[in-house]
Amino acid sequence: RPAGSMETPEVPAATYERRVVRSGAEHHYLRVRLELPDGGARPSVAQFKQLVVSALRELHGEVGAALPVDVLTYEEKTLSAILRVISSGLVKLWSALTLLGFYQNRRCAFRVLQTSPFLLALSGNSRELVL
Amino acid sequence: MVRFKNRYVLCEVVSEDPRCRQCIEDRAVSLAVRDAIGRVHGDYGLACCSISFTVKYLNAYTGTVLLRCRKDFYRLLCSALPFVRQLEGRNQRYPCALRTLHVGGTIRTCQKFLIQYNRRQLLMLLQNCTNEEERRCIQKSVLSCSLTEEQPQSGDEDDDDGIE
Secondary structure, eight states: OOOSOOOOOOOOOOOOOOOOOOSOOSEEEEEEEEEOOSOOOOOOHHHHHHHHHHHHHHHHHHHHHTSOEEEEEEETTTTEEEEEEEGGGHHHHHHHHHTOOEETTEEOEEEEEEEESSGGGGGOOGGGOOO | OOSOOEEEEEEEEEOSOGGGGGGOOHHHHHHHHHHHHHHHHHHHHHHHHTTTOEEEEEETTTTEEEEEEEGGGHHHHHHHGGGOOEEEETTEEEEOEEEEEEEESSHHHHHHHHHHHHHHHHHHHHHHOOOHHHHHHHHHHHHHTSOOSSOSSSOOOOOOOOOO
């Protein structure tokens, strides 16, 4: 038998709302430097991006080459750049940069100096802090 | 951590050229699939999928191929199968495509699926056949792979010749 009229319990007014974000940021930023020990012609920004994409294509195929990677800044003098990549592709990009050995048949190496999900964190570097 | 788990991918070779059938061999198919994985997923994908990669079963008449790979990397393999465009054998190239029919954990489940699939294909062929002689052949095949009613006391033999 259905019970008589039941009083709806009073819902207390919510005073706060808690949101838990597990996925973190959408993009990851990497500050990298390309080392070309032989003093030859330095790549331009387009050639630099082509190098990054070709490294991805070698290690991870067409799927890796299609990863959205952006070169935010590039300094031709020091060959250092800031790359931005979708967070799900960070491992692929970093592994591809690590395993890249040649640029136009010249020995080269990528050094990853800093990485962070926030671009602002790349502006300071505690390693080069002069105390 | 007891045993290595595999995934078996059942595919069908679809080709417009009838001469492609004679080119379906396990080495040719294996090379074509590995080449496609290398293009799509690079060195890393190629190495991952090659760990336990073989062509387990091949039927040149129906164009059925059964591939095996590790369970952790079967998605790499399945996503690279649409990129197989040609089969090479004996210095001949034939354009073809691989259609995925079923992904199973054991050869037995793939075989069960293949038997049912072939039964349905036989019925469809029966509907579409043009020749009276073809019709008789197919009817004979269909009858031979269905259960017989007359001997209930003999062991219940499921006359499976789906792989024909």
